[in-house]
Amino acid sequence: NAGVMQNPRHLVRRRGQEARLRCSPVKGHSHVYWYRQLPEEGLKFMVYLQKENIIDESGMPKERFSAEFPKEGPSILRIQQVVRGDSAAYFCASSSDLQETQYFGPGTRLLVL
Amino acid sequence: QQQVKQSPQSLIVQKGGISIINCAYENTAFDYFPWYQQFPGKGPALLIAIRPDVSEKKEGRFTISFNKSAKQFSLHIMDSQPGDSATYFCAASKGSGSRLTFGEGTQLTVNP
Numbered sequence: 001n002a003g004v005m006q007n008p009r010h011l012v013r014r015r016g017q018e019a020r021l022r023c024s025p026v027k028g029h030s031h032v033y034w035y036r037q038l039p040e041e042g043l044k045f046m047v048y049l050q051k052e053n054i055i056d057e058s059g060m061p062k063e064r065f066s067a068e069f070p071k072e073g074p075s076i077l078r079i080q081q082v083v084r085g086d087s088a089a090y091f092c093a094s095s096s097d098l099q100e101t102q103y104f105g106p107g108t109r110l111l112v113l
Numbered sequence: 114q115q116q117v118k119q120s121p122q123s124l125i126v127q128k129g130g131i132s133i134i135n136c137a138y139e140n141t142a143f144d145y146f147p148w149y150q151q152f153p154g155k156g157p158a159l160l161i162a163i164r165p166d167v168s169e170k171k172e173g174r175f176t177i178s179f180n181k182s183a184k185q186f187s188l189h190i191m192d193s194q195p196g197d198s199a200t201y202f203c204a205a206s207k208g209s210g211s212r213l214t215f216g217e218g219t220q221l222t223v224n225p
Contacts, residue, residue: 004156031210042119042202043157045212056212091156093213100145100209104156 002027004094004105012111019079019086021108025094032075033102034067037089046090049075082112117205119216126223132190134219136203139184143205147213148177148188151200160201161188193223 005024013019025032030051035043045059049069060067064082069075079086089109093102119136126132136146144165149157163170163177163186170177176189190197203216 006156033212035213035215042215042217043213045214048210048212055210059212095209098209100206100211101147101159101162102213103159104149106156 004092004103006090006092006105006108008108009106010109010111012113013082014113015083016081019082019110021077021079021090021092021110023075023077023092023094023105025075025092026096026103029094029096029103031095031097032069033093033095034075034077035091035093035104037091037107039088043091046077079110082110084112086110087112117203117214117216119203119219121219122217123220124222126193126221128193128195128223128225130193130223132193132197132221132223133187134201134203134221135185135187136205136216137183137185138205138214140205140207140214141184142207143214145206145208146177146179146186147204147206148175149202149204149215151202151218157202190221193221195223195225197221198223 032049034046037043047060047067048056064080066078089107091107093104095102117138147162148160150160151157165181174191179186201219204213
């Protein structure tokens with residue numbers, strides 16, 4: 001019974017490059033959430049997706065950030081033209097249709113040089 | 114109105130003592146209040162959660178107390194152990210299919 005899986009666990013990018021973060025939810029879960037945790041801070045909501053649909057992207061920066069959750073495959077959080085301020089831990093969580101409990105993955109730690 | 118405020122920011126407790134972390138919320142539409150535990154370099158793990166229709170929920174050494182009229186809830190860790198040393202986050206949501214709004218976190222240290 002695998003939990004939420006995220007990869008890569010660590011990602012180093014230079015300013016201006018693209019970062020692609022992947023999340024595989026718990027098997028059977030159709031709801032995926034992305035959160036960002038800046039150093040020494042709490043978790044901030046970014047986006048909520050169900051299969052093939054973005055339900056709530058109110059926490060997502062308007063530029064450079066995008067997310068998808070295709071019918072097949074993992075959810076992807078994409079950050080274009082990264083800047084140093086994007087350095088953070090990005091967590092994915094998933095939940096089922098029947099429960100409000102969100103289960104978190106181990107996170108991807110992005111470092112922008 | 115979406116904020117959840119958490120205190121204290123850090124807490125040091127002796128082994129065997131009681132750790133108490135408090136949270137307050139503003140949005141009365143919140144109806145689900147989980148607590149998460151996070152160890153360094155790991156993702157948050159659900160510890161215990163409560164709905165506003167009960168005033169207290171206990172699971173092992175962990176208890177949530179909920180005061181709906183005051184819009185406050187707290188986590189009590191009884192018989193605190195060094196292995197409990199971690200960062201604890203309270204959160205709130207409007208239930209299934211909605212985002213979690215997190216408190217700022219409390220770094221708990223339990224001294225042996």
